[in-house]
Structures are given as C-alpha cells and as structure tokens.
Amino acid sequence: MSLLLRGPRVAPGRSRRWWLGFGLAMVLLLVVAPVALSAFRLGLLSKYLCFAIVALGIDVAWGYGGMLTLGQGVFFGIGGYAMAMYMKLHQAGAGHLPDFMTWSGVSKLPLIWKPFRYAWVALPAAVLVPVALAVGLGYLIFRQRVRGAYFAILTQALAAAFAIWLVGEQGLTGGTNGLTNFHELLGFNLSDPANQRSLYFVVAGTLLGLFLLARALIQSRYGRLLVAVRDGEDRVRFLGYNPLVVKTLAFAFSAALAGLAGALFVPVVGIISPTLVDVVPSLELLIGVAVGGRGTLYGAIIGAVAVNWAKTGLSEHFASGWLYFQGALFVLVIVYAPGGMVGLWRKGRDAVVGRRTTRPTRTTRTERPEPVSARTVELTSAP
16 A cells, blocks of 8 residues: 555645745745845854754654654754764864864774765765664654653653763763864865855755655645544554554654754854754754644744744843743743644634634534544555
C-alpha cells in the first residue's frame, strides 16, 4: 500500500490564490527585503529565516502530527556543530588544531573531528545525523506508545542533557563559548558584505523550497494519514495502519529541517554554542509556531520571524522583561487564540465577507458523528 498517493483535489480558485500568495512571498523575500533592508537588518532576517526552517519542521510534527517536541535545539545544534567543525578545521589548515583546542591544552585532534575535514562528510552529516537520531528515538519512544506531555518532557530532557554535555566537553566542543571566529566557507570570505548577501539568498531560497516540499508532503496520502494519527491514533491502528512508522517519519523530517537550519545558521551568524541549543531556544521556536498558527505551515514561518524580530526589538529596550513578555504571549495565544495569527486573520476575513461558521447540531448518544480523522484515511488499498 502506498502512503504517498495524491491527496484530495483543491478548488482551482483556491489553488490560484495560494500560488499568488506564494509568488508574493517570493517577491518580498528575494526582491523587496534585499533592497529595503540595510546589510545589518538583512543579516538579522537571514538568522530569523534559519529559525523559520526549524519552525516549519516543528509544525509538521506538532501541528499535523500532534507531537509536542521541545527538543528541536538538539537537532539544530548537531547540524550547527557539524558545519562549525568543518569550518574550524578548514580554517586551521592541514596538520593544525583549531584555536580553542590549543587554548584548552588538547595536543591531538579527537577522532570524532577527523571526518569533518571534508565538506562531503560534514554537509550531509548536518542532516543525516539528526535524522538517524530522530529515527532511533522515535522508534524507541513511539513503540512504547509514549505521547502527549510525556513525549514533550522526554524531548525537553534530551535538549537539557545535550546542552550540559556540550558545556562539559571544553576541549571537544568549545564548552560554554562554543565554536566561533569563522572567516570563510568553501573559499568565500564571510566578512565580505557581498558574500553575506549571497548567504541570505541561499537561506531564503532554501526556506521557500522546503516550504513547497512540506506542503506536498502534507497534501499527500501520507499527510492525511499523519493528521488521522494525530486525531485518533488508536482508531488508525485498528484500521491496519502503523502509527509508529507514520510518527517516526514526521519526527525525522522535522529533525532534518532543524539540522539543515543549524548548518545554515553558523556561517550566517558566525557562532554555535550551548545557549543556542538548550531548552529555552527550543521553547522559543515552539512559541513562534503557536503565535503564527500551527497546522498551517506558512503560519509557522510568519510566527517564527515575527517572534524573533520582536525579541530583537523589545530586548533592545526591555532587556530584562522580554522573557516575561514572551511567556505571557504564549499563554495568551494558547488560551484565547489557539489558531495564532493565521486563525485571527481567518476570523477577521470571514467576518468581513459576512460568513459565519454554522454550529454543529446536537446528536444523541446513538448518533455520534464520525471523527474527522477517520474520514481523512481511505480504507481501500492501492495495488
């Protein structure tokens, strides 16, 4: 049985409006932003778009799969450290140790660092290692049917343990300071404004391409099955599907996006450290998805950019109060606007055009409506 069959057809008018919106987003990111923003602000936007890639993966796992993952910082950090290790070794030159190892008293290059001398190892590892870790964890966790708050706590503990390990391995990971002081990537000088501008286009283009990939995944038969597992996992299991495979694939997809975002983040920002992969950064990414609107894909991107932009702006004036504002914002969104900014926009649009949502009719105990999740899964097998 193929899981990747074509999903339900979309009305032509709605499809045209969607592609028009996507084209507008392309123009804003690839034309307007580079012209309107200064080099400094464009660099900040590159950073925010890296976080938006992570948020896109979170939305697939949480918004469509119901997996509240609080440990995406782990996968983001693995991708970032893989890229940073390659850049450090390339910068040090053959036969030399990275500068932080010399300061830490390390006399011989650790074995785990040696493969990262080569770009053809480091770049794929930034994605494949997070995917492998997610597949292993997903198999162990979902096999025991762990879900909900228990899954969230496990992923949060993983992020905390990973950050503690990074801090403790001074000679291997740079400790609290992390890895920084990068000068070039693949022969390009990172201090050159033209190269930083090119990096922005790489990040923006990657985000747009991944968004199309995630949309195709969600609209496929697998995407409908993922939503069905979210809404009624036990029922889907009784229908003959294996939720373990469905959830593990979504978790691995989100890990791949986080690892790729970490690899892009390092040359853009010039640092990777435990403070960027701990529990708090993972929660901030989750807040961005919630504020934008989970289960919409584009809402996750908008939310991630908006929250990080607000963080930069407000923390400049209220350095000690940003975390309180951020926590209050998350609580308000979850309680009063669970659909996020996208949900509020849809309500406002419906109010303007005069459309109202009809209330469901009350049913008797013997006439329960069929759950939405059951209708999203076709019960017939494809040859």
